[in-house]
Amino acid sequence: MNQKWTMWLGGVLLAAVIAAALYFPALRRQVNKAKDLTEKTAEQARRELLPVAPVSTGDPMVKVNMFWGSRGQEGELVPVVVELPLARDPVLRAKQVLNTLLAGPVDAESRTLPPDAALLAFYILPDGTGIADFSDEIRTSIPSGIQSEQLAVESILRTLEANVPQVLRLKILIHGQEADTLAGHVDLTQLFRVNAKDAAGTQLDNPSPPGSKLPAPIRRAVDTVRRATKR
Amino acid sequence: MVLDPAHGGTDPGARGTEGISESDEVLQFAFATKRALEAQGFQVILTREGNDDPSFDDRSARANAQRGAVFITMHIASTGLTGTARVYVEPDAPATKNIAGLIPWDRAQAPFLSLSRKLGDLVQQELSKRFKGSPDTLQTAPVRQLRTTAAPAIAVEISSVVVKERVELDRMVPGVAEAIARGLVEFRPTYVVPSNSAPGGSVQP
Numbered sequence: 386m387n388q389k390w391t392m393w394l395g396g397v398l399l400a401a402v403i404a405a406a407l408y409f410p411a412l413r414r415q416v417n418k419a420k421d422l423t424e425k426t427a428e429q430a431r432r433e434l435l436p437v438a439p440v441s442t443g444d445p446m447v448k449v450n451m452f453w454g455s456r457g458q459e460g461e462l463v464p465v466v467v468e469l470p471l472a473r474d475p476v477l478r479a480k481q482v483l484n485t486l487l488a489g490p491v492d493a494e495s496r497t498l499p500p501d502a503a504l505l506a507f508y509i510l511p512d513g514t515g516i517a518d519f520s521d522e523i524r525t526s527i528p529s530g531i532q533s534e535q536l537a538v539e540s541i542l543r544t545l546e547a548n549v550p551q552v553l554r555l556k557i558l559i560h561g562q563e564a565d566t567l568a569g570h571v572d573l574t575q576l577f578r579v580n581a582k583d584a585a586g587t588q589l590d591n592p593s594p595p596g597s598k599l600p601a602p603i604r605r606a607v608d609t610v611r612r613a614t615k616r
Numbered sequence: 617m618v619l620d621p622a623h624g625g626t627d628p629g630a631r632g633t634e635g636i637s638e639s640d641e642v643l644q645f646a647f648a649t650k651r652a653l654e655a656q657g658f659q660v661i662l663t664r665e666g667n668d669d670p671s672f673d674d675r676s677a678r679a680n681a682q683r684g685a686v687f688i689t690m691h692i693a694s695t696g697l698t699g700t701a702r703v704y705v706e707p708d709a710p711a712t713k714n715i716a717g718l719i720p721w722d723r724a725q726a727p728f729l730s731l732s733r734k735l736g737d738l739v740q741q742e743l744s745k746r747f748k749g750s751p752d753t754l755q756t757a758p759v760r761q762l763r764t765t766a767a768p769a770i771a772v773e774i775s776s777v778v779v780k781e782r783v784e785l786d787r788m789v790p791g792v793a794e795a796i797a798r799g800l801v802e803f804r805p806t807y808v809v810p811s812n813s814a815p816g817g818s819v820q821p
Contacts, residue, residue, distance in 0.1 A: 459696060459697055460696070460702075460755075528630070528693075528694045528695045529629055529630035529631075529638065529693065529694045530630060530691065530692075530693030530694055530695055530696070530773060530775075530776075531691060531693065531702075531704055531757050531759055531771060531773045532693055532695060532696055532702065532755075532757075532773060532775075533693065533694070533695045534757075535755075535757040535758075565672070565760060566760045569622075569623065569627065569629065570691070570757075570759055570760065570761075571757060571758055571759065571760070572758040572759065572760040572763055574722075574760075575758060
């Protein structure tokens with residue numbers, strides 16, 4: 386009798402262990418999902434409050450070139466044709482293409498920007514200077530290195546050049562602030578030349594330590610971005 | 617020769633497998649390169665020898681305070697084909713105004729760009745001989761550390777901290793040191809301090 390009970394108990398325990406082993410991965414997935422939902426960062430919450438680039442559904446679908454990393458040639462960018470309902474307004478258009486760039490290519494290995502980074506704001510000044518303000522993740526989640534940071538910046542510049550001709554040069558801000566570097570390597574104090582029409586040679590023409598020496602129109606725009614991101 | 621092992625202190629740089637951090641590993645490359653350069657008769661200064669993190673400007677200042685210096689900042693990426701190395705120089709910059717022999721600190725690299733390219737080409741050729749898959753020619757990138765350096769200046773980036781075993785990275789140390797030393801030996805006879813550059817210590821803050 387005792388032996389029969391022991392076998393029966395052992396069988397029940399074994400079944401319980403197998404059931405638990407089968408259920409555990411599903412339970413872990415559920416816990417992680419719940420954690421993701423509850424641990425919403427301040428950055429994500431703020432991003433939701435900021436107006437996102439509207440999808441101009443009335444605009445016709447247009448084939449645009451997005452510049453993502455090449456799988457075959459390391460450190461190179463390749464144009465990838467994507468269809469978008471591209472707005473006529475250059476600011477909306479810039480937001481659309483940069484958000485598409487951030488969303489990434491089908492092949493994740495060709496991504497040039499971190500998947501959790503977001504475009505917080507985009508402005509174009511009357512002189513053709515674009516100002517792109519990205520969330521902190523563009524610096525905290527990007528793979529560290531000169532090559533990866535250079536590729537990230539180049540993909541932004543080439544994508545704007547191909548699709549928003551009104552942007553002649555670009556200032557990159559992070560969370561409404563000027564940054565010395567993207568993630569410790571590539572210099573963000575300068576204006577990057579976007580369009581060959583910008584013959585003034587702005588790249589390295591206006592390098593400045595964060596918080597000083599920016600031309601007045603850009604300084605005003607930076608202050609506007611700062612005020613917006615502090616709200 | 618001013619060798620700059622990048623990052624340090626609270627900034628570990630790239631983080632890889634087996635607890636490898638760029639700031640620690642790059643010191644090994646810098647120490648080995650120092651020994652290889654000293655064997656060729658160069659005087660070598662490191663911008664850091666321990667786990668501290670001088671500012672970009674402090675690192676540049678080590679080279680800017682001396683006439684006839686050469687500056688190499690050393691990095692290890694978290695991407696790229698393992699076992700390869702790339703040399704970067706600053707992109708072309710507009711001509712700088714040289715008033716009373718001074719050049720602006722923010723554009724200190726501008727008068728040295730052609731020399732930096734020459735040095736970069738020589739070092740990249742040596743690296744590509746030793747590390748298969750490395751590019752044959754140097755790359756350009758606006759590397760922050762280079763912009764404020766008033767000397768021929770290059771960045772050497774090694775791939776990568778993401779290796780199966782630490783030994784893969786350690787195996788690259790002698791080759792990188794030797795390549796840099798060979799490149800410098802070839803560069804030395806061609807190095808004439810540009811007349812439009814500031815004399816030692818006269819870089820305008």
